[in-house]
Amino acid sequence: MGNFSGLDRIIEKYSDQPGKLIPVLHEVQEEIGYLSLAVQQYLAERLKLPLSKIYGVVSFYSFFNTEPRGQHIIGVCMGTACYVKGAGKILEKLKSELAIEMGQTSADQRFTLTITRCLGTCSMAPVLMIDDQLYGTVRTTEVAGILNRY
Ligand code: FES
Secondary structure, three states: OOOOHHHHHHHHHOOOOOOOHHHHHHHHHHHHOOOOHHHHHHHHHHHOOOHHHHHHHHHHOOOOOOOOOOOEEEEEEOOHHHHHOOHHHHHHHHHHHHOOOOOOEOOOOOEEEEEEOOOOOHHHOOOEEEOOEEEOOOOHHHHHHHHHOO
16 A cells, blocks of 8 residues: 555544545545545545545446546547537547547556546637647547647
8 A cells, every 4th residue: 555644644634524525535536637546545534434435436427537637638429419420530530549448548658648628608609628728629630730739
């Protein structure tokens, strides 16, 4: 098990609170980026909770990550309008450019590829987001150029 004693400060901060597990997990993820199994084991021990409980919560909520995330998060909208306008092809192009599958992080740790629900900009379909930047009416031929900006 790694040395995670640096996380004790967070654990102690919430020690008196009922329902502390989710806030602790949030803050730990903010601090070290993701919740590896080793981190979950450490938290289970320190919080005196079964590992299965922690694992259950981490896997239930999509905002918890168990693997390192890239510097930039790509979200391809898979809402109906975007899907109809070819979001699937954009996703395939991203996968081949980055040589990863959905949910994975590129080998250089620059990008993590995810899909999103409707982003509310259907008139610009197909849409993708990289961090806070929205790209509309994206064509497959533009994908490499968009990635090169990062
Ligand atoms: S379906 Fe993609 S923005 Fe609405």
